[in-house]
Amino acid sequence: MASNQYILYLVGFILLLHSGYSSFEFHKFQSHSTSNLKISNLPLDISIEAIIGFIIIIIGSIKSIENQAYLSINNEIVNDEFKYLKSINLSDSFQIGEKIGITEFEELDSRLPFINIGKIRKEYSDWINEQEKGGKIE
Structure with missing residues (x-):
């Protein structure tokens, strides 16, 4: 089973990919449109989808910053005292x-x-x- 941060990476990447494709479709539609009304800005839903995708990827990257367990010389799994970075005195x-x-x-x-x-x-x-x-x- 994949860990949570990889699921967040995947969902964020899919959202960014979909918003990019939607943006491409929107601009192609605008360039082939016969009406004189040209909208220069992206629709709000595409922008929000891209922002949400970035936020999900950032949350996944923050979630992945954990100290990993390591193997001791006696073949025992040793977990670090701190879950995240150690404090510096x-x-x-x-x-x-x-x-x-x-x-x-x-x-x-x-x-x-x-x-x-x-x-x-x-x-x-x-x-x-x-x-x-x-x-x-x-």
Whole structure:
């Protein structure tokens, strides 16, 4: 038996497919119509059907965000403590960051894209030249 979210995906997809086909038929009918009265907007029922289809697909995708059970090394099925995403304890994450020496502003402090490679190469070549003059290259 299929689970609920796949049924919701299927129903939403069928509604979107039907509203798309109805829209195609409506525009073909408008283009072949002999009357001077042209309606530029889609009928309300086609628009509502498309919106309901999108909403059903979104509900199915939200319903499918669950932690899956996994198989342990002892061949036992283990369910996660939380049904959905685990909560994050911010104090723990800050403590880990402090232990390894990073801050929340690490991207702004290091700025790797702004390293002057030419300057570093020049310093390295100067150091090599000093080592060669002194006769001690390690």
